[in-house]
Amino acid sequence: MRLRLVPQDTNWDFMRWRHYTFGASVVAMVASLAIWLLVGLNFGIDFLGGTTIRTESSQAVDVGAYRDALAPLDLGDVTITEVFDPTFAPDQNVAQIRIQAQAGAESVTPETIAAVEVALQTVDPSLTFPSVESVGPKVSGELITTALIALAAAIGAMLFYIWLRFEWQFAVGAVAALVHDVVLTIGIFALLQIRFDLATIAALLTVLGYSINDTVVIFDRLRENLIKFKKTPLIEVMNRSVNETLSRTLMTSGTTLLALVALIVLGGDVIRGFVFAILWGVIVGTYSSVYVAKNVVLMLGVERDPKKPSDAGTQFADIDA
Amino acid sequence: MLQIALWKRLSILLVCVIGLLLATPNLFYGPVERHNDAATALERGSVPTPEIEAALAEWPSFLPSGLVNLGLDLRGGAHLLAEVQLEDVYAGRIDGYWPEVRDTLRDLRGTIGTIRRQESPPDELRVRISQPEGMQAAVDAVRALASPIVSLTGVGQTDIDVSGAGDILTLTLSEAERAATDDRTLQQSLEIIRRRVDEAGTREPTIQRQGADRILIQVPGIGSAQELKELIGTTARLTFHPVIARGADSATTPDADQLLLPDMEDEGVFYLLERSPVVTGDDLVDSQPGFDQNGLPAVTFRFNPSGARAFGVYTSENIGAPFAIVLDEEVVTAPTIQSAITGGSGQITGNFGVDEANRLAILLRAGALPAELVFLEERTIGPELGQDSIDAGQIAALVAMAAVVVFMVLSYGLFGAFATLALGINVALIFGLLSLIGGTLTLPGIAGIVLTIGMAVDANVLVFERIREELKTAKGPARAIELGYEKALSAIVDANITTFIIAVILFTLGSGPVRGFAVTLGIGILTSVFTAIFVTRLLIVLWFERRRPRQIEV
Numbered sequence: 001m002r003l004r005l006v007p008q009d010t011n012w013d014f015m016r017w018r019h020y021t022f023g024a025s026v027v028a029m030v031a032s033l034a035i036w037l038l039v040g041l042n043f044g045i046d047f048l049g050g051t052t053i054r055t056e057s058s059q060a061v062d063v064g065a066y067r068d069a070l071a072p073l074d075l076g077d078v079t080i081t082e083v084f085d086p087t088f089a090p091d092q093n094v095a096q097i098r099i100q101a102q103a104g105a106e107s108v109t110p111e112t113i114a115a116v117e118v119a120l121q122t123v124d125p126s127l128t129f130p131s132v133e134s135v136g137p138k139v140s141g142e143l144i145t146t147a148l149i150a151l152a153a154a155i156g157a158m159l160f161y162i163w164l165r166f167e168w169q170f171a172v173g174a175v176a177a178l179v180h181d182v183v184l185t186i187g188i189f190a191l192l193q194i195r196f197d198l199a200t201i202a203a204l205l206t207v208l209g210y211s212i213n214d215t216v217v218i219f220d221r222l223r224e225n226l227i228k229f230k231k232t233p234l235i236e237v238m239n240r241s242v243n244e245t246l247s248r249t250l251m252t253s254g255t256t257l258l259a260l261v262a263l264i265v266l267g268g269d270v271i272r273g274f275v276f277a278i279l280w281g282v283i284v285g286t287y288s289s290v291y292v293a294k295n296v297v298l299m300l301g302v303e304r305d306p307k308k309p310s311d312a313g314t315q316f317a318d319i320d321a
Numbered sequence: 322m323l324q325i326a327l328w329k330r331l332s333i334l335l336v337c338v339i340g341l342l343l344a345t346p347n348l349f350y351g352p353v354e355r356h357n358d359a360a361t362a363l364e365r366g367s368v369p370t371p372e373i374e375a376a377l378a379e380w381p382s383f384l385p386s387g388l389v390n391l392g393l394d395l396r397g398g399a400h401l402l403a404e405v406q407l408e409d410v411y412a413g414r415i416d417g418y419w420p421e422v423r424d425t426l427r428d429l430r431g432t433i434g435t436i437r438r439q440e441s442p443p444d445e446l447r448v449r450i451s452q453p454e455g456m457q458a459a460v461d462a463v464r465a466l467a468s469p470i471v472s473l474t475g476v477g478q479t480d481i482d483v484s485g486a487g488d489i490l491t492l493t494l495s496e497a498e499r500a501a502t503d504d505r506t507l508q509q510s511l512e513i514i515r516r517r518v519d520e521a522g523t524r525e526p527t528i529q530r531q532g533a534d535r536i537l538i539q540v541p542g543i544g545s546a547q548e549l550k551e552l553i554g555t556t557a558r559l560t561f562h563p564v565i566a567r568g569a570d571s572a573t574t575p576d577a578d579q580l581l582l583p584d585m586e587d588e589g590v591f592y593l594l595e596r597s598p599v600v601t602g603d604d605l606v607d608s609q610p611g612f613d614q615n616g617l618p619a620v621t622f623r624f625n626p627s628g629a630r631a632f633g634v635y636t637s638e639n640i641g642a643p644f645a646i647v648l649d650e651e652v653v654t655a656p657t658i659q660s661a662i663t664g665g666s667g668q669i670t671g672n673f674g675v676d677e678a679n680r681l682a683i684l685l686r687a688g689a690l691p692a693e694l695v696f697l698e699e700r701t702i703g704p705e706l707g708q709d710s711i712d713a714g715q716i717a718a719l720v721a722m723a724a725v726v727v728f729m730v731l732s733y734g735l736f737g738a739f740a741t742l743a744l745g746i747n748v749a750l751i752f753g754l755l756s757l758i759g760g761t762l763t764l765p766g767i768a769g770i771v772l773t774i775g776m777a778v779d780a781n782v783l784v785f786e787r788i789r790e791e792l793k794t795a796k797g798p799a800r801a802i803e804l805g806y807e808k809a810l811s812a813i814v815d816a817n818i819t820t821f822i823i824a825v826i827l828f829t830l831g832s833g834p835v836r837g838f839a840v841t842l843g844i845g846i847l848t849s850v851f852t853a854i855f856v857t858r859l860l861i862v863l864w865f866e867r868r869r870p871r872q873i874e875v
Contacts, residue, residue: 002731002732002733002734002874003728003731003732004732005732054706087709087713113547114547128703129701129703130702130703130705130706131700131701131702131703131706132545132546132699132700132701133699133700133701134546134698134699134700135697135698136696136697136698138404138697139402139697139698146830146831147830149830150826150827150830150831153826153830154822154823154826157822157823157826158819158822161818161819161822162819165815198831198835199765199835201835202765202827202831202835202838202839205823205826205827206769206772206823206838206842208823209819209820209823209824209842210776210820212816212819212820212823213776213779213816213817213819213820214816216812216815216816216819217783217812217815217816220811220812220815220816221812224808244790245786247786248779248782248783248786251732251778251782251786252775252776252778252779252782254728255724255725255728255729255775255776255778255779255782256772256775256776256779257775258721258724258725258728258775259721259724259725259771259772259774259775260721260771260772260775262717262718262720262721262724262771263714263717263721263768263771265717266713266716266717266720267713267714267717267767267768267771268709268710268713268714270394270706270710270764271710271764271765271767271768274765274768275768278768278772
């Protein structure tokens with residue numbers, strides 16, 4: 001007896017919901033953009049400059065006392081948060097202290113860091129500092145630019161590759177799905193105020209990779225069915241393709257999600273934000289391959305002239321088929 | 322029907338075996354690392370001690386010993402991004418032209434009158450002449466001092482630009498000369514930082530040039546970025562200057578060819594010095610920590626022959642006059658010359674402890690940095706934090722793997738078992754390849770591997786699902802398997818090429834941990850496609866040939 005996530009032969013009418021889902025996607029994107037603009041992202045020091053110090057102690061973290069100890073140093077904006085994690089030992093108390101970029105300095109001066117460490121140790125002599133990171137405003141500005149370039153380059157490359165392998169409508173659909181995934185991921189980061197740093201950008205790009213992977217598999221089947229069923233209306237061919245790949249889509253998302261859940265629970269707090277971004281992206285990406293990518297293709301329509309059977313894309317596709 | 326040529330089978334098998342062999346050392350990380358360290362020590366000419374022999378014996382030398390490097394976030398250490406202040410060098414270059422320019426213009430005293438060096442930005446030389454009508458002659462004469470540049474881009478150009486306006490003659494470095502100088506400065510800085518870090522004896526530091534004026538330094542195992550900065554952040558420019566006056570206060574304005582520098586120990590004491598040094602640290606050949614006659618820590622140094630000659634000539638001509646030893650714009654000491662020092666060696670005593678004397682000796686030995694470094698980014702990661710991350714990552718990877726195995730076997734039975742076997746080979750191949758290219762495993766990299774475990778089954782799933790479909794229509798299981806692979810291929814290839822493109826973009830534009838992630842992701846894609854298309858297929862075919870089942874269930 002085999003585990004089946006879906007019945008053997010499904011013929012569900014996925015595209016019936018297309019108006020609602022597309023509407024929901026648009027609303028979600030608008031909401032994400034609104035939260036992003038209104039609330040803003042909780043940028044890490046990679047993008048804002050400044051210093052983060054991680055403290056560890058056997059004594060309980062007293063945020064108020066830490067704050068009082070640092071007050072006389074006049075460091076400007078200081079954020080102190082206690083970090084909780086199921087992987088910590090019982091007497092492991094961790095806090096994260098973040099200091100804004102100091103005016104006029106490329107990087108927080110070593111004296112400042114030393115002063116902070118001394119001040120904190122007067123509160124709790126057993127404090128250790130497992131990590132101290134400091135990024136100057138000059139570099140952080142460049143890191144933002146590079147990150148944006150990376151995202152744009154990735155999306156551009158996808159647009160080009162899908163256009164080469166399929167047809168332009170598919171490329172537009174796939175890229176719409178990608179933008180959807182990225183915007184929604186940024187939205188959830190703004191909503192939950194999860195720290196947004198370089199690793200998050202890497203996660204976003206991974207989400208792009210995963211999402212395009214999923215979209216391509218469904219498009220591949222669609223391309224095949226479009227040749228097979230020349231007379232059937234596009235919407236029915238789409239439904240058929242989604243149904244045929246459904247089992248695979250759920251299997252792959254399922255295994256990937258299993259791995260990611262293991263990481264998010266057991267992987268420690270340092271990479272939690274990173275893994276969360278990927279986890280969220282996999283869910284959103286699976287949804288968007290069906291309901292955003294194909295919707296867009298449906299709206300744009302596909303050239304199905306039997307005299308020139310889908311030229312551009314399939315002539316390359318035959319090579320490795 | 323279902324056939325794979327013998328040579329293909331053998332090559333698939335060979336790749337797997339090689340991958341597994343390359344991956345094995347990582348299972349015994351500690352012993353292999355000690356073995357490698359011992360081997361390097363011997364190569365460098367160390368005398369084989371019992372400890373080294375013991376460490377060497379911990380891992381047989383006929384087995385591969387390449388290891389995956391652990392990134393800073395896993396091993397702990399310091400990371401610095403430094404910007405080299407390239408303009409610093411211009412001032413020195415410009416000062417270097419002054420004596421030559423002065424002598425040339427003096428010869429023309431008849432036409433241009435008297436000359437005087439003017440205050441100017443550090444990258445310009447300005448000279449005022451008393452008879453402006455002779456300016457053209459002066460400019461021509463100075464221009465004749467220019468020498469052509471030997472570089473790929475600067476063909477046909479000279480090193481200086483000379484112009485005259487009113488009674489002021491201005492000399493600047495030409496664009497091409499600046500570019501060439503910048504490049505040289507950065508190369509020199511890189512070399513000197515490398516030497517200093519090597520002298521400190523740490524394992525596998527990364528010292529890389531980034532862009533036009535930056536250097537990335539990563540040193541695993543060092544306590545803090547602060548420690549590293551003290552080592553590489555000091556310019557350590559040692560110079561010897563004639564003293565004009567001692568005890569001047571900070572309000573004194575020095576002439577254009579003089580320097581006003583503070584004393585290192587006595588606050589508020591300043592020295593007025595001649596700007597051109599008699600000898601510089603460039604002429605040092607050796608420097609060692611030691612003790613002076615009073616038993617205080619000191620640093621001894623030795624000049625090369627030309628430095629020794631210059632120093633000898635100067636001291637013999639100026640007995641009784643004071644001279645200053647200047648380190649990074651501070652006067653360490655200013656003794657009076659008792660006698661001519663012709664032996665070419667000397668000693669610096671100052672207010673430093675044994676550690677400082679040690680460090681100063683290293684710095685002087687490694688040479689001065691040509692320009693100051695400004696640190697734009699610094700990160701310190703403690704080793705415990707790294708170990709915690711490794712442990713957490715390992716557990717997560719094992720749990721992820723177990724979950725995926727159960728899921729696959731429940732869904733696809735025997736074929737699922739084949740896929741998980743291939744998955745194991747896949748992970749081994751990832752580590753094997755990483756060890757082979759000396760890749761670095763970072764925390765996001767571990768996440769990348771775990772993600773690959775999830776995604777690697779995708780290709781198998783695509784094929785299995787396709788076989789299921791084909792079983793409904795095709796004639797017999799063999800044909801179904803064959804068609805399954807054939808038809809799933811285009812989806813597999815497209816899906817993985819797109820993800821691979823993303824990995825390439827991440828690698829090109831990313832830095833540090835992101836780059837590490839891109840490498841594991843990229844390698845993971847390659848190996849998972851290989852294992853899905855070749856290894857799983859080979860397993861299925863082998864099984865099929867033995868059993869020859871009439872019908873199969875996938």
